[in-house]
Amino acid sequence: MAIITIAACKLVRLTDGRDWRAWAISTVVFTVTATTGREPIYLIVAAGLLLILLDARPAWPLPRRKQATDEPSTGIKGGRLPALLPVSSPALGTLASGGVLISLGLFFLKTGALVFGSGLAIVPLLRDGVVAQHHWLTQSQFLDAVAMGLITPGPVVITAAFIGYLVGGPAGALVATIAIFTPIYLGVTVPGRWFIRHRNNPQIKAFVTGATAAAGGALCGAVVVLTRQAVTDWTTAAIAVVTLTLLWRFKKIPEPYVVAAAGALGILLH
Numbered sequence: 550m551a552i553i554t555i556a557a558c559k560l561v562r563l564t565d566g567r568d569w570r571a572w573a574i575s576t577v578v579f580t581v582t583a584t585t586g587r588e589p590i591y592l593i594v595a596a597g598l599l600l601i602l603l604d605a606r607p608a609w610p611l612p613r614r615k616q617a618t619d620e621p622s623t624g625i626k627g628g629r630l631p632a633l634l635p636v637s638s639p640a641l642g643t644l645a646s647g648g649v650l651i652s653l654g655l656f657f658l659k660t661g662a663l664v665f666g667s668g669l670a671i672v673p674l675l676r677d678g679v680v681a682q683h684h685w686l687t688q689s690q691f692l693d694a695v696a697m698g699l700i701t702p703g704p705v706v707i708t709a710a711f712i713g714y715l716v717g718g719p720a721g722a723l724v725a726t727i728a729i730f731t732p733i734y735l736g737v738t739v740p741g742r743w744f745i746r747h748r749n750n751p752q753i754k755a756f757v758t759g760a761t762a763a764a765g766g767a768l769c770g771a772v773v774v775l776t777r778q779a780v781t782d783w784t785t786a787a788i789a790v791v792t793l794t795l796l797w798r799f800k801k802i803p804e805p806y807v808v809a810a811a812g813a814l815g816i817l818l819h
Contacts, residue, residue: 550776551792552699552804556669557772561765564758570603574759575766582770587677590663593763600759605751649717650724652683657709657728663764664733669705673771675712685716688778695775696812700805706730784818 565571574596581589601607656678660671672695679685679694686694694715698708706729713725737744747753780786788811795802 550779551789551796553669554772554793555796557768560768564761564765571762574762578763578766579770582673582767583773586774593760596763597756597760600755601752605755607752650720653713653717653721654724654728657725658732661729661732669768673767679712692779696808700808
């Protein structure tokens, strides 16, 4: 939890800077997350759209005036309007009921699409889905999964592989890993050249700033929620405080060493 606290502070300070609106967004999302224990996904998206409206509102084209001779048309061949099925959480839940692996795949696809600013930013989203919604893991098991992600080489989202393994064995680990990296690959690597060409696009910059500010607030809120579960006695409190102090004072200490040392201390104490 000390490591996530440091990461949350760095993310918020880097993203928000001196922009009071970004700080306001982070504060609101922090309050909602810490109070409800759930990551407000819609607030993250709404924060990005809000900054687009404030800083880079697109110029909407004026509607073309119809000629008197124009015939009314639905724009759809045959004049019929298709029945639209809303994509909602219950609908996804019904689709996912076909098996645990499908549920894992759908959940981590959604999670991978919401990585803003830092891999740790998805920790509150992971907790909400894995512990509160699907009940795949207990709170203690989820904290173990986050710790495994921190001590293994690679990005923090590799936590998904550990969660998938606990839920569905080797197949679950494979599905979770592929699912969480697929949106990242399709959303960043594939259109990478397009992003480079449009890196100064005001709408893109505004959306990323707002969404990342909200994700930073959600991560700070998750720190509060998870610390209540991780710090349960004077021993865990002492480990958290000492670790936080060391990481804050000596910024170059490798985080895996800190986790390993604290784990070794836990073995000695218990």
